[in-house]
Amino acid sequence: MTTILFISEWSDPDIWKKALEEVIPDLDFRVWPDVGDPDEVELALVWKAPLGFYSRFPNLRGIISLGAGVDHLFRDPGLPDDMPLARVVDPNLERMMSEFVLTCALYYHRDLDHFAAAQEEKVWAQTPAVRTSDRTIGILGAGELGGGAARVLKSQGFDVQVWSRRAKSFEGIRSYVEEDLETFLGGSEILVNLLPLTGATRRILNQQTLAKLPRGACVINVGRGAHVDETALLGLLDSGYLRGAFLDAFDTEPLPREHPFWSHPKVKVTPHVAAHTDPSTAAALVRDNLQRLRQGQPMRYSVTRFENG
Template sequence: MAVLLSTKAHTMQDWKAALLAVDPSLEIRLFPDAGDPADIEAAVVWTAHDMMELRRYPNLKLIVSMGAGVDHLFRPPGPPPGVPVARLVDTRLTQGMSEWVLLNVLRFHRQDPEYRDQQARKVWEELSAPDTSERRIGIIGLGELGTDAARKLAALGFPVSGWSRRPKTVEGITCYSGAGLAEMLKQTDILVCLLPLTPETRGILNKDLLWSLPRGAYVLNAARGGHMVAEDMLRALDSGQIAGAALDVFEPEPLPADSPFWTHPKVILTPHAASITIPSSAAPQVVENIHRARAGEPLINLVDFSAGY
């Protein structure tokens, strides 16, 4: 039995090497060279893989998403019925996301865009010192990524709040859930979106939410492009309602060359690179799930299809 690997071409060999380093006995086939479809027992895939293609493998026991997000697997027609799907919960992936969040929170908090503008204009002028204890951070999405980022921000002295669909308790973080989002937004100076993309969260960064923040707030989105209504974000930036945005994800991707986000003076843009999975770090849990699937044992980091993540 074999494992099918399907990801970006330039990382395919790295993933193969990482999986074989954990279990040299694995037979790994690189898509599209799957060989006999009946041989494939597990598919380790990323966003570009066609879900219909996976219906060709009659003995498929497991699908692994090569990232924390799994919304790409829910695009029609979705994964083959009855085949379990696992996602990655990886310490280095989580660390990378927290680094991106901290980088951009600190960038806005410490007035880096303003100082870079002054540098370009050769202006030597000290701006008013920011007070960390008064810069209120709000995180929507208190999963693995959001919780880690919240704790690290709180450790720097920021007052941090977090919102999730269901009630949660995180030490040192003021937690909201459900209808409590409106209350949190009113007292958020920098909003961080780390939500899973589901039908309920699609388009959540819209005009209603953006104008619920205090005027001059900042927005960070490293979740999915589908969370943001682009026209509403541009309007909020142009009006001054939102003072700046750090955006790592868009819809569609790659971002079209004519998108105004490329050149918007208030936007810091990265190409869906806030946190990139490192094969050597993630491989052990992928291999563990392959072994568990073979043995008929419970899988780790199993996707809840009813919740959408």
């Protein structure tokens, strides 16, 4: 019997159970908090587990994050140092993220924010068209999701550049590394954040870095809310230095009703929907990683504590 414990307030456990049963015939699928005997739990599929969660399962072989982000795994000081960890890398996740980033980029590239404001004032206000080749989009983070988004944007003719810890090689896309951040930001008319959240990247979008963007730049955050200094972002929007912000992730989720982002004329809010893991395509990865754990091999798409700084 294969006992897998599932915990997520955002994902439907019934859909995951059905997908996993198709690839793991002897599945015993348990949903938190209905754990049963904790000694029987072999693998945990997790999104934002409560503190103290990991210490309850003495025979746990490994933990898989249900999303590309892994920062939530490290919130619990009880996480064993030697616990194998992995993230879900799902082709559908990359496709959805690339679609979302392209949609947000086109929103600003085609001046839809300008036309929405003009409609509010009942003003017929056309703007000159800009070729995609004359629009530079910078992507913070060049992993699976950032790299996928960069390629899709490039396929639409945009001038694309990426920034990451190590140099990347994407055809026709400029790559910058850590020490080049100021140069990278200075050329990004539309900035997309797809970084992992680590100690080094927390609040990376702050007063100093956001002010390095060209005047009139736009920010798209599809990473984590903690990447952004919200006060600094609001100040630069209010001053007119930044043109707009399309935000899908926030410090507090759900976003409190009283938060100024909801009503700010230069901010677009979406409820952390840029990309979701598809259980039907991710189930095979879960099965394969369980087999690897049983054979003493590292899981595919393993993560380590350095990713949290």
